[in-house]
Amino acid sequence: MPADWTVRACAKCRGELQRGLLLCDECLPSGAARQDATVRVGHTRSVTMRLLAGARMPRGRREVQVTATVELNRERGREELRVQVYDYRDRSYSEAWYDETGEITWSKAGALDDPSIHGPTR
Numbered sequence: 001m002p003a004d005w006t007v008r009a010c011a012k013c014r015g016e017l018q019r020g021l022l023l024c025d026e027c028l029p030s031g032a033a034r035q036d037a038t039v040r041v042g043h044t045r046s047v048t049m050r051l052l053a054g055a056r057m058p059r060g061r062r063e064v065q066v067t068a069t070v071e072l073n074r075e076r077g078r079e080e081l082r083v084q085v086y087d088y089r090d091r092s093y094s095e096a097w098y099d100e101t102g103e104i105t106w107s108k109a110g111a112l113d114d115p116s117i118h119g120p121t122r
């Protein structure tokens with residue numbers, strides 16, 4: 001497993017990334033951003049990173065919440081980086097999986113209000 005993933009495309013719009021972030025400048029709200037890195041130890045050790053950006057929202061949310069997790073993708077039989085974007089500005093949900101080269105291997109997007117697309121809202 002590589003020590004880090006260099007994501008090459010924005011997890012929301014799939015546009016080109018310039019600064020090695022998870023979201024491009026257009027998708028990331030300006031203003032204070034906070035990053036939390038937490039280590040979750042399950043049956044595989046994985047690292048979860050959360051990025052909270054933009055204005056504060058009710059229930060402790062921020063306008064944009066991004067979660068990045070290294071997970072085993074059973075379909076492709078390898079670990080990939082899964083990035084989930086909860087955007088409360090346009091109420092959209094975007095998810096992208098990246099291989100170790102940083103290319104998107106799979107992605108989907110839909111309405112945040114449609115629980116079938118992302119599971120429980122965080």
Ligand SMILES: [Zn+2]
Pocket residue numbers: 010011012013014015023024025026027028
């Ligand atoms: Zn973008």
